[in-house]
Amino acid sequence: xxxxxxxxxxxxxxxxxxxxxxxxxxxxxxxxxxxxxxxxxxxxxxxxxxxxxxxxxxxxxxxxxxxxxxxxxxxxxxxxxxxxxxxxxxxxxxxxxxxxxxxxxxxxxxxxxxxxxxxxxxxxxxxxxxxxxxxxxxxxxxxxxxxxxxxxxxxxxxxxxxxxxxxxxxxxxxxxxxxxxxxxxxxxxxxxxxxxxxxxxxxxxxxxxxxxxxxxxxxxxxxxxxxxxxxxxxxxxxxxxxxxxxxxxxxxxxxxxxxxxxxxxxxx
Amino acid sequence: xxxxxxxxxxxxxxxxxxxxxxxxxxxxxxxxxxxxxxxxxxxxxxxxxxxxxxxxxxxxxxxxxxxxxxxxxxxxxxxxxxxxxxxxxxxxxxxxxxxxxxxxxxxxxxxxxxxxxxxxxxxxxxxxxxxxxxxxxxxxxxxxxxxxxxxxxxxxxxxxxxxxxxxxxxxxxxxxxxxxxxxxxxxxxxxxxxxxxxxxxxxxxxxxxxxxxxxxxxxxxxxxxxxxxxxxxxxxxxxxxxxxxxxxxxxxxxxxxxxxxxxxxxxxxxxxxxxxxxxxxxxxxxxxxxxxxxxxxxxxxxxxxxxxxxxxxxxxxxxxxxxxxxxxxxxxxxxxxxxxxxxxxxxxxxxxxxxxxxxxxxxxxxxxxxxxxxxxxxxxxxxxxxxxxxxxxxxxxxxxxxxxxxxxxxxxxxxxxxxxxxxxxxxxxxxxxxxxxxxxxxxxxxxxxxxxxxxxxxxxxxxxxxxxxxxxxxxxxxxx
Numbered sequence: 001x002x003x004x005x006x007x008x009x010x011x012x013x014x015x016x017x018x019x020x021x022x023x024x025x026x027x028x029x030x031x032x033x034x035x036x037x038x039x040x041x042x043x044x045x046x047x048x049x050x051x052x053x054x055x056x057x058x059x060x061x062x063x064x065x066x067x068x069x070x071x072x073x074x075x076x077x078x079x080x081x082x083x084x085x086x087x088x089x090x091x092x093x094x095x096x097x098x099x100x101x102x103x104x105x106x107x108x109x110x111x112x113x114x115x116x117x118x119x120x121x122x123x124x125x126x127x128x129x130x131x132x133x134x135x136x137x138x139x140x141x142x143x144x145x146x147x148x149x150x151x152x153x154x155x156x157x158x159x160x161x162x163x164x165x166x167x168x169x170x171x172x173x174x175x176x177x178x179x180x181x182x183x184x185x186x187x188x189x190x191x192x193x194x195x196x197x198x199x200x201x202x203x204x205x206x207x208x209x210x211x212x213x214x215x216x217x218x219x220x221x222x223x224x225x226x227x228x229x230x231x232x233x234x235x236x237x238x239x240x241x242x243x244x245x246x247x248x249x250x251x252x253x254x255x256x257x258x259x260x261x262x263x264x265x266x267x268x
Numbered sequence: 269x270x271x272x273x274x275x276x277x278x279x280x281x282x283x284x285x286x287x288x289x290x291x292x293x294x295x296x297x298x299x300x301x302x303x304x305x306x307x308x309x310x311x312x313x314x315x316x317x318x319x320x321x322x323x324x325x326x327x328x329x330x331x332x333x334x335x336x337x338x339x340x341x342x343x344x345x346x347x348x349x350x351x352x353x354x355x356x357x358x359x360x361x362x363x364x365x366x367x368x369x370x371x372x373x374x375x376x377x378x379x380x381x382x383x384x385x386x387x388x389x390x391x392x393x394x395x396x397x398x399x400x401x402x403x404x405x406x407x408x409x410x411x412x413x414x415x416x417x418x419x420x421x422x423x424x425x426x427x428x429x430x431x432x433x434x435x436x437x438x439x440x441x442x443x444x445x446x447x448x449x450x451x452x453x454x455x456x457x458x459x460x461x462x463x464x465x466x467x468x469x470x471x472x473x474x475x476x477x478x479x480x481x482x483x484x485x486x487x488x489x490x491x492x493x494x495x496x497x498x499x500x501x502x503x504x505x506x507x508x509x510x511x512x513x514x515x516x517x518x519x520x521x522x523x524x525x526x527x528x529x530x531x532x533x534x535x536x537x538x539x540x541x542x543x544x545x546x547x548x549x550x551x552x553x554x555x556x557x558x559x560x561x562x563x564x565x566x567x568x569x570x571x572x573x574x575x576x577x578x579x580x581x582x583x584x585x586x587x588x589x590x591x592x593x594x595x596x597x598x599x600x601x602x603x604x605x606x607x608x609x610x611x612x613x614x615x616x617x618x619x620x621x622x623x624x625x626x627x628x629x630x631x632x633x634x635x636x637x638x639x640x641x642x643x644x645x646x647x648x649x650x651x652x653x654x655x656x657x658x659x660x661x662x663x664x665x666x667x668x669x670x671x672x673x674x675x676x677x678x679x680x681x682x683x684x685x686x687x688x689x690x691x692x693x694x695x696x697x698x699x700x701x702x703x704x705x706x707x708x709x710x711x712x713x714x715x716x717x718x719x720x721x722x723x724x725x726x727x728x729x730x731x732x733x734x735x736x737x738x739x740x741x742x743x744x745x746x747x748x
Contacts, residue, residue: 048743055651098736114741122533122747128652130743133445134437136536141433142722145426152423152611174366175414176373176398180611184419192422198537234537246437249736250726 049116050075052128069222073124073215080115081107083209087240091256095248110247118243121216121232132239139242139253146257147195150267152183195265202230204264205237237261369410369586371482376401381483385470389605395612403604406487406597408590409476411583417604424607428456429541431622434721437739440633442710444745445532447636449543454631457542458599464625465598472594476586485601490591521545615727634707642702645746646679646686649709652746656682658705660698663688677701706746714740 074080088106095101095109102108110118122131205211211229214236218227241261245253262268376382376398386400399420407416432455436448443451454460465485476486493505500507521538522528523545535543583589602625610618639645646658658679667673677697678688687705691697724734 053652053654055654055657056648100738117741117743122744127744127747131533133533133536133744134441134443134448134742137445137448138433138437140536141426141430141541145430148423148426152419172366172414174368174372176376176396176402178396178399178612181399184611185413187419187422188413189418189422228534231534231537235533238536243741245434245722246739246741248738249720250434250722250724251730253722254726 047112049113049120049129052125056128071217071221074213077112079209080119080213083213084110084115084240087208087210087260088244088256089260091259092252094251094255098248101248109252110243114243114247116215118239119210119214119236121214121235123217123232124215125217132236132243135242135246136235136239137242138245139238139240142241142245142250142253143196143238143257143261144192146254146262147192147267148187150258150262151186151191151195154183154186154267156183156185195262195267198230198234200265201234201237201261204261205233207264210236367585368478370405370415370476370486371401371478371480373398373401376482379482381481385468385483389468391609392613392617395609399608399612400605401482403601403608404470404483404485405476406485406592406600408488408592408597409486409586411586411589417600420604420607420611421600422607423610424603424605425456427606427610427618428603428622428626431619431723432456432626433541434723435627438719438721439713440711441714441740442712442742442745443633444710446543447633447710449535450636451631451633453542454636455626455629458595460629461599461602462595464602470598470601472597485597487594487597488586488589488591490593615723616729619723633711637703637707637710639703639706640748642699642706645748646702646705648746649706650681658686658702660701662694662697679705710745
């Protein structure tokens with residue numbers, strides 16, 4: 001007697017089909033304009049960060065599961081909030097007085113969707129739930145600028161303004177001295193690269209607990225370093241700064257960059 | 269009668285020496301040590317080609333600007349110039365042992381070009397002419413940090429980059445990353461800044477020196493890659509010893525490996541603000557990371573955190589510096605002006621500078637998109653956002669059976685028109701309409717009233733005027 005299954009499927013795919021319960025997704029389709037008739041939200045409407053858009057995925061999985069351990073990421077709000085509190089620290093005080101800011105803890109500075117978006121890498125869920133590239137781009141510019149300014153403020157060997165006679169004798173007449181130009185000798189490509197190397201940022205991110213909440217998919221779960229975890233963590237650090245900048249303004253972001261990134265890395 | 273100084277006269281009475289046969293050296297240099305043999309021949313070769321190129325391109329005006337030190341045919345072996353001769357400008361001999369490779373800052377106040385530039389750019393009086401003169405000195409002309417524009421250029425690049433990025437991110441929150449990189453380059457990239465330098469009317473010297481006007485951009489010009497190296501039949505660009513792109517201080521990409529693909533996301537962390545590979549070494553003698561397969565026996569000076577502790581081997585005189593292109597040096601100059609403006613006049617002045625010189629330039633963002641499968645991407649976009657799936661409908665047509673038909677196709681999501689375009693065939697119209705729909709999505713811009721830039725509420729600007737409003741944060745583009 002012939003087997004009762006379609007001949008187009010191989011045995012492994014057929015078993016996969018049978019083992020999976022078909023998911024019923026009745027997510028309502030949003031209309032494009034807001035003037036359209038208001039559709040009542042379906043019962044199982046979840047926040048955007050929590051689910052893959054139902055129209056973007058198949059109802060059932062056709063291909064067999066790959067032969068590797070499944071990579072799981074955090075999906076709880078609590079560890080994420082703790083990470084934000086620890087990351088932002090007291091730098092949120094710069095947001096006092098803004099509308100909609102009740103408390104200045106890190107977890108309250110950003111809305112829920114933005115909090116999740118900022119720690120979502122492009123490798124997570126094939127980029128279907130969004131990713132933090134643009135935020136990281138902005139955040140990196142902010143961090144770079146703050147690094148340059150911090151390097152300029154670093155202590156220097158040679159004074160810029162000479163007061164004593166002894167200093168005047170040693171003054172180099174060929175250099176134009178001006179108080180505003182103090183610290184320019186500290187600002188070099190070498191010093192900047194030293195401060196902001198991705199591995200240092202990754203270690204800093206680990207100390208804040210970013211590695212426990214970042215959403216990504218490594219190439220090899222047993223070799224995270226080879227899969228680029230340091231890059232992803234540095235990327236996430238930048239994107240948190242960028243998210244703070246877009247949501248709470250430049251002052252909060254700059255202060256967070258100064259106090260929570262540069263100061264632990266050794267620059268005041 | 270004045271006593272004739274034969275030791276100085278002798279050189280000028282002789283016929284001009286052939287620059288191809290001699291290594292150039294600054295007449296005021298205090299160096300008495302000879303360069304190592306190998307480097308000298310390389311230098312010689314470089315200079316020979318350089319002067320050869322200069323001879324071909326020399327015009328009357330550049331002759332005037334050319335260093336007069338080359339006219340005094342120095343006799344490097346015979347007489348070493350212990351005391352510098354008083355030049356046309358009244359320059360005091362330096363108290364410290366620091367030779368000058370560019371015009372002294374004391375001459376800056378006398379330069380008409382410099383003062384005119386300062387006035388032309390409407391720079392605030394807080395920015396002194398001496399600093400502006402320093403901004404015109406490229407590190408290739410004088411490698412010492414106290415004399416060149418390198419620190420200003422680094423700071424200025426950060427400032428211009430930050431202001432441009434926040435402008436783009438706040439005005440176009442949905443721009444894809446590749447377009448964002450391209451737009452950033454279009455606003456503050458090297459080519460744009462070089463043309464800004466030309467628009468400002470800043471001229472470039474043929475060769476740097478102490479006696480050139482302080483209002484000219486000083487750099488050591490790179491030999492063009494297409495010029496032929498003396499003695500060989502090969503072009504400069506084909507000679508061995510090319511920099512490896514992507515090698516970077518303190519742990520970079522493994523770009524040289526055969527199975528490594530550089531994606532767009534990783535450019536944010538590893539590459540520069542335009543998404544381009546950071547070319548070669550940030551400075552001569554920098555430590556570079558090597559791939560694991562190569563450095564079997566190589567000593568890894570990197571510490572565990574990927575940074576090097578050995579200080580860099582920096583060049584000390586213009587003889588050791590790498591030559592740069594005019595484009596590079598122009599970009600450094602414009603950045604240096606921004607940086608110097610920040611140091612002397614503050615953040616508000618820099619923001620005004622950015623607005624006046626960078627943002628005032630027009631950029632057509634809608635021409636910077638490149639879609640390979642717009643219909644597929646639009647379908648994914650509608651699926652992600654929860655719109656009804658896109659359907660292409662023919663709106664109107666003409667000349668279907670003629671040689672030049674026109675089909676106006678619209679892509680609809682339900683009853684809403686997403687994008688519309690005309691094409692010579694039905695398929696072309698459909699594809700163009702999908703591309704138009706994607707462009708309209710990605711180029712969304714909030715109303716001007718809603719836009720508050722992050723720097724508008726930062727620092728000193730915090731108290732004045734603008735009230736902060738959270739900006740639109742988009743989830744990201746469709747991954748193609």
